[in-house]
Amino acid sequence: xxxxxxxxxxxxxxxxxxxxxxxxxxxxxVCVKICRTDVLMPNPERLTPPIVLYPDECWYCGCCVEDxxxxxxxxxxxxxxxxxxxxxxxxxxxxxxxxxMKDPPPPNTRPPAR
Numbered sequence: 001x002x003x004x005x006x007x008x009x010x011x012x013x014x015x016x017x018x019x020x021x022x023x024x025x026x027x028x029x030v031c032v033k034i035c036r037t038d039v040l041m042p043n044p045e046r047l048t049p050p051i052v053l054y055p056d057e058c059w060y061c062g063c064c065v066e067d068x069x070x071x072x073x074x075x076x077x078x079x080x081x082x083x084x085x086x087x088x089x090x091x092x093x094x095x096x097x098x099x100x101m102k103d104p105p106p107p108n109t110r111p112p113a114r
Contacts, residue, residue: 007041007053015079017058020049025073031064040064049073 017039018031027047032040037057040050052058065074087098090105097104 015055015058016052016077017055017060018052018064019075019077021073021075022049024070025049026070028069030067030069031074034063034067036061036063 025048027043027045027049029042029050032042032050037054037059039052039054039058041053043050060076060078062076065076068074087096089096
C-alpha cells in the first residue's frame with residue numbers, strides 16, 4: 001500500500017489573493033503558520049516563497065502581510081469587486097480627482113436639480 005499524501009490545488013480561478021516578491025521573500029513560512037484559512041503551503045524548495053494552494057478560500061484579512069518579517073515580500077491583491085476607488089472628472093476642464101488626493105476640489109453644495 002502506497003502511503004504518500006498529495007496536496008492538489010484548486011483549479012485556477014480569476015482571483016489571485018497573494019503575490020510574493022521572490023527577491024524579498026526568504027521562505028521563512030511565517031505567513032503559512034499565521035494564515036487563518038490554510039490558503040498557503042510551504043514550498044518544498046528551500047528559500048522560496050510559499051505556494052498559494054487554495055486561492056478561493058482567502059478571506060483577504062491581511063494577517064499574513066502584517067506578520068511577515070520582511071516588508072514587501074507579500075502583497076494582498078483584492079478582487080476588482082472589492083476595490084474601492086472613488087473618482088470623478090470635472091466636465092469643463094477634464095480634470096480628474098479621486099478620494100484621498102492632496103487638495104481635492106471643494107464639495108458640491110448645490111441642491112440636486114429636479
